[in-house]
Amino acid sequence: MRCEEMAERIPELLGGELDPAAVAELRAHLATCPGCAAEAAAFERLWDELGAAAEGTPGPELRERFERRLAAEIARERRRVIPFLARRAAARGGRWWGLPATQLAALAATLVVGVFVGSELSRRRDASAMAALRDDVRSLRETVTLALLGESSASGRLRGVAYGREASEGDDRVAGALFEAMLADPDVNVRLAALDALKPRAARPEERPRLIAAVAHQDSPLVQLSLIDLLLESGAPAAQRDLEQLLDNPNLDPVVRGYLRDRIGRSL
Amino acid sequence: MATSADAETSDAELMARVRDGELERLSELFERHHRRLYGFFSRLVGDRTAAEDLVQEVFVRLLKYRHTFRDGAEFSPWVFGVARNAAIDHFRSRPRELQENPEAPEPAAHLPHPIEGLERRERSEFLQAALARLAPERRELLLMARFGDLRYESIGELLGCSAGAVKVRVHRALKELREAYAVVSGEVTA
Numbered sequence: 375m376r377c378e379e380m381a382e383r384i385p386e387l388l389g390g391e392l393d394p395a396a397v398a399e400l401r402a403h404l405a406t407c408p409g410c411a412a413e414a415a416a417f418e419r420l421w422d423e424l425g426a427a428a429e430g431t432p433g434p435e436l437r438e439r440f441e442r443r444l445a446a447e448i449a450r451e452r453r454r455v456i457p458f459l460a461r462r463a464a465a466r467g468g469r470w471w472g473l474p475a476t477q478l479a480a481l482a483a484t485l486v487v488g489v490f491v492g493s494e495l496s497r498r499r500d501a502s503a504m505a506a507l508r509d510d511v512r513s514l515r516e517t518v519t520l521a522l523l524g525e526s527s528a529s530g531r532l533r534g535v536a537y538g539r540e541a542s543e544g545d546d547r548v549a550g551a552l553f554e555a556m557l558a559d560p561d562v563n564v565r566l567a568a569l570d571a572l573k574p575r576a577a578r579p580e581e582r583p584r585l586i587a588a589v590a591h592q593d594s595p596l597v598q599l600s601l602i603d604l605l606l607e608s609g610a611p612a613a614q615r616d617l618e619q620l621l622d623n624p625n626l627d628p629v630v631r632g633y634l635r636d637r638i639g640r641s642l
Numbered sequence: 643m644a645t646s647a648d649a650e651t652s653d654a655e656l657m658a659r660v661r662d663g664e665l666e667r668l669s670e671l672f673e674r675h676h677r678r679l680y681g682f683f684s685r686l687v688g689d690r691t692a693a694e695d696l697v698q699e700v701f702v703r704l705l706k707y708r709h710t711f712r713d714g715a716e717f718s719p720w721v722f723g724v725a726r727n728a729a730i731d732h733f734r735s736r737p738r739e740l741q742e743n744p745e746a747p748e749p750a751a752h753l754p755h756p757i758e759g760l761e762r763r764e765r766s767e768f769l770q771a772a773l774a775r776l777a778p779e780r781r782e783l784l785l786m787a788r789f790g791d792l793r794y795e796s797i798g799e800l801l802g803c804s805a806g807a808v809k810v811r812v813h814r815a816l817k818e819l820r821e822a823y824a825v826v827s828g829e830v831t832a
Binding site for chain 2: 384388391428448563
């Protein structure tokens, strides 16, 4: 090796780009060339020194700031994406082609009941018959929602959420199924869509305890943040008090804790 | 940037998941890379607060521009491209900080310290002062080579030149840095 080759070889050595044979060749040259050896030693010292940050190590507050920012970005993203997912699921639910067998069956059942409803309407033209038919329709919606929420594909379950959205306010079974989906569906998007569908019920005092408990037990920070938003946006002072108590829960995810502290701070 | 050998998911795979909607996975990338980025920025700007702000800015940009991360792309060159742009924007708003300063002040006193920690701090200050004497593009190149864990070929792609040219420039930058260090540390007179 010639001394002139050092201009490329030293950066390669420092950058770890030389294979063992090339390193051996370089070291052999350095062993016989005091000038290159001194230069290489000086460069290696500088390289090591450069590797230490000028201002030590970043403080823990950098991570905390980042996590808070990330949580805010995720919450913003969720607000943007979830209505879109729900609309898309609802739109796709209106087409029969390309749907799995269980959904086709559900649609066929809709059709059968529709015909039944029509014939019943013509046969029973009194108020009690209308009430009975409304129950039938509600029951059908409930059946379709529960069937779709049991789909193996996330897109199928999202359609279930879209079907159940309208019924959830007045139908406890549908609300219960949506609550279960929000708690433990394998897909976070389904959980978030279910939570969004439950929004009209969030202001009810009797719903608050299980929603608060869901914050603590939820394993997805994204859903936890959304639950916090939902509870605080319900405007109930008791919801804020209950959430404040969660800050004492040692198992609460640190990101969620930071976000909750920020949100409560802002709403004080 | 090197991925730890035992990491289950590569940096590129993680970034692809962030791009596809698993935004919370950015937290793992932050854990893997924020110290290295902090090292790069703290040497580049010489200020702890500014370096932390820039690290934060890089990760915000990763989130903002996540859709531009292509399948099959390497993470490190991409993130250092983002870091460079963040640094450029930082200096654009503070042009005096970027200028080459041949008269960069030598650290106040450099009497021999008996305590190793103080000596290390003193060497670090000499190095920071020596870096400030380099032309901005040399300083950036050297820090990218040191902190980016990038192959010279990748640095060449970022800078628009060949890997060979990058190696020669790194060698020159090291020589200049060594000379500047000798001056600021009092080993030789300027």
